[in-house]
Amino acid sequence: MRRRHRIRAAAVALALLVTAGAAGTAQAAGPEPERGPAPPTVVHTDTGLVRGRPTTEGRQFLGIPYAEPPVGRLRWKEPRPAKPWQGVRDATKFGNRCAQTASWDPGYEKPTHTEDCLGLNVYVPDGGRPLERRPVMVWLHGGGLTAGAGEDIVPDTFAKQTGALVVTVNYRLGAMGFLAARGLDAEAGDGVSGNYGMQDQQAALRWVRSNIANFGGDPGRVTVAGESAGGRSVCTQLASPTGRGLFRAGIIQSGAYEDCAARERAKAAEDGAAFAKKAGCPHSATAVACLRGKTPQEILAAQSGIDWGPVAGGAFLPEQPVRAFAKGAAAGIPVLNGANQDEGRLFGFAQYDAQGKPLTTTDYPQALTGTFGPVMGGKVLERYPAGSYPSPTIAYGTAVGDRMFACPALRLDTSLAGRGKVYAYEFADRTSPPFASLRQLPTTFDFGATHVNEVQYLFKHFGLDSPLNAEQRDLSRQMVEYWGSFIRDGVPRAAGQPGVPDGRERVLSLRTASAGGNTASATVHREHLCDLWDAAATA
Numbered sequence: 001m002r003r004r005h006r007i008r009a010a011a012v013a014l015a016l017l018v019t020a021g022a023a024g025t026a027q028a029a030g031p032e033p034e035r036g037p038a039p040p041t042v043v044h045t046d047t048g049l050v051r052g053r054p055t056t057e058g059r060q061f062l063g064i065p066y067a068e069p070p071v072g073r074l075r076w077k078e079p080r081p082a083k084p085w086q087g088v089r090d091a092t093k094f095g096n097r098c099a100q101t102a103s104w105d106p107g108y109e110k111p112t113h114t115e116d117c118l119g120l121n122v123y124v125p126d127g128g129r130p131l132e133r134r135p136v137m138v139w140l141h142g143g144g145l146t147a148g149a150g151e152d153i154v155p156d157t158f159a160k161q162t163g164a165l166v167v168t169v170n171y172r173l174g175a176m177g178f179l180a181a182r183g184l185d186a187e188a189g190d191g192v193s194g195n196y197g198m199q200d201q202q203a204a205l206r207w208v209r210s211n212i213a214n215f216g217g218d219p220g221r222v223t224v225a226g227e228s229a230g231g232r233s234v235c236t237q238l239a240s241p242t243g244r245g246l247f248r249a250g251i252i253q254s255g256a257y258e259d260c261a262a263r264e265r266a267k268a269a270e271d272g273a274a275f276a277k278k279a280g281c282p283h284s285a286t287a288v289a290c291l292r293g294k295t296p297q298e299i300l301a302a303q304s305g306i307d308w309g310p311v312a313g314g315a316f317l318p319e320q321p322v323r324a325f326a327k328g329a330a331a332g333i334p335v336l337n338g339a340n341q342d343e344g345r346l347f348g349f350a351q352y353d354a355q356g357k358p359l360t361t362t363d364y365p366q367a368l369t370g371t372f373g374p375v376m377g378g379k380v381l382e383r384y385p386a387g388s389y390p391s392p393t394i395a396y397g398t399a400v401g402d403r404m405f406a407c408p409a410l411r412l413d414t415s416l417a418g419r420g421k422v423y424a425y426e427f428a429d430r431t432s433p434p435f436a437s438l439r440q441l442p443t444t445f446d447f448g449a450t451h452v453n454e455v456q457y458l459f460k461h462f463g464l465d466s467p468l469n470a471e472q473r474d475l476s477r478q479m480v481e482y483w484g485s486f487i488r489d490g491v492p493r494a495a496g497q498p499g500v501p502d503g504r505e506r507v508l509s510l511r512t513a514s515a516g517g518n519t520a521s522a523t524v525h526r527e528h529l530c531d532l533w534d535a536a537a538t539a
Contacts, residue, residue, distance in 0.1 A: 057156035063095030066207035069116035095119030133218035142228030162484030171200035180268035183288035192314025205246040231255015239321035338425035342448030344401025406528040413503025424503025427454035
């Protein structure tokens with residue numbers, strides 16, 4: 001039996017990590033811009049004209065609605081295309097974030113209570129040849145499916161460096177995005193409710209397919225990408241039959257946790273009933289109408305303590321992703337998949353040190369049995385002795401990270417291999433600076449290459465620059481090359497660097513030059529004790 005609730009509690013406490021991303025500062029030269037008229041800042045979409053603005057990196061169009069606001073009678077309904085507007089719509093500011101509680105992230109100090117939030121942002125790089133259709137990356141933010149927004153990363157420099165258009169997306173979160181209930185099942189087209197946030201993502205991808213050519217993008221070269229909950233979303237979209245044809249490649253960063261598993265219908269229904277009761281709507285026959293009368297504040301107050309996520313069993317996701325992949329789902333779709341070397345240190349810190357109670361050697365065995373159960377906890381204690389790590393908290397975090405992220409990522413490589421090309425990496429810069437929110441904390445905790453830290457090597461987190469040193473800037477440039485090459489032609493390459501293996505025997509370890517540089521490692525499975533965790537996952 002899997003013991004995940006204590007781990008999930010730490011994850012929820014940090015919003016499964018501050019919505020994806022963080023700031024890269026590598027300054028690789030972009031292509032020389034063509035001489036001629038200035039690129040247009042007014043672009044036609046299928047619902048009307050939008051006016052963006054030029055930047056030093058290109059053009060950006062912010063807050064474009066891709067679906068009707070899911071309010072009133074549309075709360076807990078599949079997304080509907082946005083209605084047309086007259087005139088030219090201003091697209092120079094981010095739209096509303098989807099309803100969520102406050103967090104420690106920059107800009108998230110106050111909660112968001114709006115439901116009118118289904119918008120996206122388009123970043124168009126300068127340069128290139130006239131009439132050239134550029135590849136497109138659609139980024140799904142992280143945040144545990146309960147927090148975050150498309151604006152959490154600013155990928156304008158990444159777009160210029162890679163020559164790709166980047167689209168970032170808002171989608172419904174928490175109970176607003178993933179409530180399943182008997183009354184909602186009756187309203188759902190396939191009889192299964194609870195996938196509204198994932199259906200929002202597909203609606204955004206359909207918008208991209210219909211409109212991105214007007215921004216200079218190629219609708220036939222779309223890569224869907226994300227980190228943490230965004231990476232899990234990519235995994236789900238790869239397994240969804242209704243997502244076929246909306247993208248040609250996928251990037252999963254730290255998203256294979258729980259083997260990309262969705263909630264079964266019975267579990268989702270239990271969650272929905274518990275939520276409705278907590279929200280003051282205990283009667284199943286009237287619960288949906290009652291809940292639609294609740295304010296966003298009341299919904300947010302009642303949603304805590306539930307593991308919100310997609311639901312298996314309907315047309316959107318007929319079966320669990322792992323089973324779908326075994327039957328050929330995602331066939332022919334190249335995937336870049338990976339995790340970070342020290343993913344779990346953040347969760348250990350959140351559960352203990354951040355609470356002012358660092359884990360002690362005396363308390364360590366009990367912490368393991370409380371998280372993994374008495375039998376598995378004993379095995380973990382034997383394989384992860386506290387004395388072998390800098391602190392008991394880091395020992396605990398290492399076990400959590402191996403179980404939640406490293407080994408599931410390697411298992412996903414195997415699941416996908418043979419059905420589409422898989423490229424496997426591990427971000428292993430243990431000197432990487434903590435991501436933006438952690439840098440604000442008065443702590444000397446050694447986070448290493450923890451959850452979220454790799455994203456700052458690709459993008460700007462909350463529009464901020466990360467304090468990367470010269471070696472880290474080199475690694476950032478190399479990672480941008482790998483990711484950009486994958487987005488352009490489905491194969492990750494970087495000048496003068498090794499190729500990316502398929503994960504079945506080797507993984508590309510991403511390190512700074514003084515730590516050995518980027519190397520194809522054959523020891524990652526052993527380093528993360530995946531024999532222990534793989535056996536537990538299949539027990």
